[in-house]
Amino acid sequence: MQTNQWDFNQLKSIETVTNSKQIIDVIHAAYKRYETxxxxxxxxxxxxxxxxxxxxxxxxxxxxxxxxxxxxVVKVTNQNNCLYFSRLAVLPTYQKKGIASSLVAAIEKVAAxxxxxxxxxxxxxxxxxxxxxxxxxxxxxxxxxxxxxxTGFVMATVTMEKCSSRx
Numbered sequence: 001m002q003t004n005q006w007d008f009n010q011l012k013s014i015e016t017v018t019n020s021k022q023i024i025d026v027i028h029a030a031y032k033r034y035e036t037x038x039x040x041x042x043x044x045x046x047x048x049x050x051x052x053x054x055x056x057x058x059x060x061x062x063x064x065x066x067x068x069x070x071x072x073v074v075k076v077t078n079q080n081n082c083l084y085f086s087r088l089a090v091l092p093t094y095q096k097k098g099i100a101s102s103l104v105a106a107i108e109k110v111a112a113x114x115x116x117x118x119x120x121x122x123x124x125x126x127x128x129x130x131x132x133x134x135x136x137x138x139x140x141x142x143x144x145x146x147x148x149x150x151t152g153f154v155m156a157t158v159t160m161e162k163c164s165s166r167x
Contacts, residue, residue, distance in 0.1 A: 014106045017063035018055055020048035022070045026063075030089035039153040043087055062106055064090070064099050072099040076107055082118035082161075083111045104137055108167045117164040122147070125156035138166045 017023055027043050034041040054075065055061065064072035072090040076083055085107050090099045104119075111119050123130050125144065143159035 012065050012067065014062055014064050014102060017061045017070060017073060019070075020051035020055070023051050023061055023063070023073050024048045026070055026073045026091055027087055027089045029091050030095075032092075039149070039155055040151065042150040043089070045151065046087075062103055064103055066094065066099075072103055074103045074107065076110070078114075078116065079120075081116060082120050083107055083114075083116050084120050086121060088121070100133070101137060104134075108162070112164060112167050118161055119167075120159060120161045122157045122159050125158050131158065131160070134160045138162050 024046060027046060031041045031043040034044060051061070058077065060076045062074050062076060063070050071094040072088075074088045075086045078084075085104070088100055088103060090103075108119055111117070119139075120142075121134065121139070123134065125131075131141070139160040139162045141158045142161045145157060145159070146154050147157040148154050
């Protein structure tokens with residue numbers, strides 16, 4: 001796997017993670033910036049028990065490691081013959097270093113290996129930087145809708161997809 005050149009660390013591996021404590025620590029650190037948001041992310045309410053339940057229900061969590069430290073995670077599930085990912089989270093000190101791109105590339109590789117032709121995610125419409133990030137990776141907005149979060153907030157979201165011809 002090709003990664004960006006970093007001045008202090010290099011991505012060592014991406015693999016399935018099952019340690020819910022480590023997973024939730026990464027998610028909470030990455031989503032901490034939403035604590036003061038008028039519509040805080042429900043990611044901040046997730047617990048390691050919920051992560052254990054996700055895993056038991058068949059959600060795969062991929063993790064990115066740098067020097068044996070878990071620095072990024074993403075939840076992946078097969079929904080209607082497409083790979084859907086959510087909760088892409090990278091520790092703040094490792095953001096903007098290619099970790100998220102590497103995790104998305106790993107999802108696309110799994111999709112290709114499983115002969116799944118679409119990879120999909122949802123993004124808050126107000127998160128224009130995240131939308132641009134996915135567009136840069138070849139994802140297109142395919143749907144706009146209002147979504148009710150687990151915390152009860154109604155927000156505009158976009159569904160973004162990438163088809164296998166662009167993996």
